[in-house]
Structures are given as C-alpha cells and as structure tokens.
Amino acid sequence: MAEEIRRVFRMDNEVLAFRFTATVSDRASLAPRERLTDPARLETWLRATGLEVAEASPADLKKAVGLREAIYRIGSAIAAGEQPDSKAVRILNTVAAAGHAKPALEHGLAGWHLTKSTAADDALGVLAADAIHILGGPDRNHIKNCEGPGCAGLFLDTSRGANRRWCSMNTCGNKVKKMRFAEP
Template structure:
C-alpha cells in the first residue's frame, strides 16, 4: 500500500498531519483514512513512529485522540479557549509515553519508541501539538479556508496571510475553480 496515495503528508507539523487523516472534515462527506488498524500502522510507519500489532480498540483510541488534537488546534486557530477536558486529555497523552528524541550518526533526529507502543506514538504527537500550539502567539495556527477542509496549519508566511493548508491540494482546487468560472 502506497502511503502517499492514502494519506495527506505535506503538513510540516506532525500533529496536524495526524489530524489530516480525516480529510474534508468540514465538507459534506468527510473521508476517514484510518479505516482499520493496518492503515493506522502505515500512518505511524511513514511518520517515523513504527508501531505494530494494533487492534480495533487501539484504532478507536487513536481516532478519539486525533479529534482532541483537532478541537484544541481549532480553538486556538479561531481565538477560542479549548475545552478543559480536551486540554487535560492532550496533556495526559503527552505525559503517558516513554518516547525519546535521539540523534543518529548522520546528525538526524528521530523518535525512539521504548516499546513501539501506541502510548509512545500518541505521546510524540501530543508533544508536537503542545510545542506548536504553545507558540501560537508568535507563529499563528490557522484553519484551512479550502471548501470543506478545515485542516490545521502553521502560517509562517511573511504577511501572516496564508489561507490554505496546502497549495498542492486546497489552494490548487481554489485556483482551478476560479479558472473554470472565468
């Protein structure tokens, strides 16, 4: 199975890439990409978080956590205060793993999961979300304005006026629609 055909992987933020496993979430027919434990394992593998042996309960836990990350990110992106329960869940998951960041002989950083566990992998995602969302006053988190998308992204553009999670997908759709309208 080719992960690039199954998942949207262009987001630089690991936690937001994870939330993109449900695409077109604000549209008429959201597309769930984590359809079974094997797809979750594939996503973890391409994210550099090898976790195997997952079951349906693990998939439910991961999907539930993904939605926590999206709700917290969306709250920050829209200037709202996240729900206390979502913040508690995010912080609990971040503290629940035993993953460590390691440096290899080539100078590349990678996460080492102590037991290749779901808790370790989700902890890495939670820590990434906290790192990014905790800097939202200096680098704003935004919701994609693409039709039906509502994907999260960090707006690092010079004018802080980026509108789409990805120019390759949502931005391209908008440009094509404008051209077709002319």
C-alpha cells in the first residue's frame, strides 16, 4: 500500500495543505494531471495522511477538489504578493467550519478523531484548518510556487537565505539539474 501511495501521490511536502494541492501534478504544463480521479483515490490519499474515512462519495470528492483549488489559488496569490480571491477564501472558511475533527495524541503521535457520520467533512475541515494556519500565519511570507518545469506547486521556504526555488529537491530540483547537465 505504501508503495502504491508513493507511486500515485506526491507526499513529500512538509505542509499538509500544500501536499493536498499536489494531488494535481504538472499544474503549469499544458497537460496538468489529476490524481484524485475518483472517491476511492480520495480515500487512499486521506488514509495516507492519517485522516482515514470509511467511504468518500462523489459529492465528497467534488468538495475536496473545490477545497484543493481554493487552497492553491490563495497560496499562489500570497506567493505572488497579491490579494487572495474572496470566493476562494469563502470556500476555505466554509469547509473549515464544517469539520468537527478533534486532535488526539495516540502512541506518542498527533492525530485526529473524525466523527463517524461526517468523516469526510471532518477530514476536509482538518485540511482547511491547516491551510488557514499556513496561509494566514506568521510564515505566510515564506510561501512560494515551485520554479520546476511545469510544476508551480506550493511550498513553504524555510531555508536560511529564503532562496529555495523548488518544492522538492528530490523531484523538481533534480529535474532542473539533470536538464542543465544534459545541455551542450
């Protein structure tokens, strides 16, 4: 299962909300790739992040994609020094308010307890709350879009010189270095 998750999803972003936005890859290319293609894929991604839901419906998937795109639009606006779109902010706040997940410490690790009746809304609420914390918190000035070819993924630049350019050195950074090495 872990291998399948790594093959299907990018899980290398340290910010949960930005990891969620990476469920679309190659955003800046001519052919972005949707990774949340059905409710089962949403369930798999949520399980991999510790937000296990018993079952996600097509409506849950639609809500999740709407939330993901709202987070991405707000993050990209902040990275560009622009004011976030008010509709995206409304979506983010609405989803955050609908969740009823409770933080829990289990086996020495932080996790979440989701309600049985609204588990998908709770899981999406956790993602929205994480986004609000990053997008509106003290680190908001460190939000960047990846400069990797076709990527444009969001990441939090915590490097000493605030000069990080890629969402991940292992993926986008390596692609750029390989392209430079291959140049004549």
